[in-house]
C-alpha cells in the first residue's frame with residue numbers, strides 16, 4: 001500500500017483501491033439516471049438538458065421507470081439473479097426539479113430491478129436555487145444520502161454572468177437546509193477561469209465554500225464549448241475567459257488551501273475529506289461497468305459502450321414501444337480496455353495499481369506498453385511508489401501528451 005506524506009492521504013488512497021477484488025467489482029454495475037430538465041440554460045452549458053419542457057417531467061419519469069425495468073432484465077446474471085450495484089447517481093440537468101414522490105418511484109424501481117448494496121452511495125445533483133427544506137427532508141427520507149450542488153461561485157455578478165438562477169445566499173441556505181435534513185455527504189461544484197474573474201474573487205469563493213464545511217469539492221476550469229452562448233460571445237470578443245497562467249495559479253491556490261483544510265486532491269478536479277471521495281465517480285476512473293439510463297445517457301457494460309436517444313420526447317416515444325432506447329453501440333476491444341483503464345487511473349492522484357491491472361487483464365502493464373514505458377520514465381514523467389505508478393509533477397503538467405507517448409495506438 002502506498003506510503004504518503006500524510007495520514008489523511010493514506011486513508012483516502014487505501015479507500016481508492018476498493019477492498020473487493022477487481023473481479024468482484026467487474027460483476028457490478030453503477031447506475032446513472034439522467035434528468036434532462038433545467039429552469040433556464042446556463043450560458044456555458046453544453047449538457048443534454050432542456051429549458052421549457054417541465055410539463056414532460058411525469059411522462060419522462062414513466063419512461064425512465066420502464067427503462068430501469070428493461071435494463072435490469074438486460075443486466076441480469078446468467079442465473080437470472082439481479083445485477084449488483086454499489087452506487088446510484090441522479091445527474092442532469094437538474095434532478096432537484098423532480099418531486100420527492102418521483103425520485104422515490106425511480107429509486108424503488110432501481111431496488112426492484114437491481115441488487116442494490118445496503119450501504120450504496122445514492123447521489124442527487126441539485127441546483128441551490130431549486131431546493132426547499134421540506135424537499136431536502138423528503139429526499140433524505142427517500143434514500144438519497146449524498147447531495148451534489150452546482151454552486152459555481154460566491155460572487156453574485158459572476159453567477160449572473162454565467163446565467164445561473166441562484167444567488168450566493170441561496171448556496172449557503174441550501175447547505176444549511178441539507179445539513180438540517182440529515183445529509184452528511186455534500187459536494188459543492190465551483191468554476192474558475194471565468195470571464196472577469198480575478199484571483200480575489202476566487203479566494204473569496206473558496207473561503208466562503210470552506211466556511212460551509214462541504215465534505216467534497218469539485219473545481220472545474222471553464223471550457224468554452226461550441227454551440228453555447230459563451231462560444232459566440234468569446235468569438236465576438238465580448239467575453240474573455242481567464243488565461244492559462246491565471247487558471248494554473250487558481251488551481252494551485254485552491255489545492256494549497258484545500259489541502260491545508262484537510263481535503264485531499266484524489267483526482268485532478270476533485271478534493272475530499274477522509275472517506276468522502278465519490279464512489280460513483282470512482283467507477284468511471286477505475287473503468288468499471290456502469291449503466292446509464294435516461295435521454296442521451298452512456299453505458300459501459302458487458303464489453304460494449306452504448307448510448308441512448310438524446311432527445312427527451314423521442315426517448316419517451318421509444319420506451320412506449322417497450323424497447324431499450326439504445327441508438328449507438330461499440331464493442332470495447334481488449335487492448336482498448338487496457339489503454340482506457342491505464343489512462344483513467346493515471347488521471348487520479350493515486351495512479352495505477354499495477355497488481356490490479358495485471359490481475360484484471362492477465363498481462364503486466366510493463367508488457368502492455370513495452371519500450372514506451374522506459375522512454376516516458378526517462379523523461380521524468382512518471383513515478384513509482386510501491387505497487388503504484390503515477391504521473392510525476394512534470395507529467396501532470398503535460399497531461400494528455402504523456403498518454404499519447406505511453407499508450408499503444
Ligand code: SF4
Nearest residue numbers: 038041042045092093
Ligand atoms: S443548471 Fe447545470 S445542467 Fe442546467 S443548464 Fe445550468 S449548468 Fe447546464
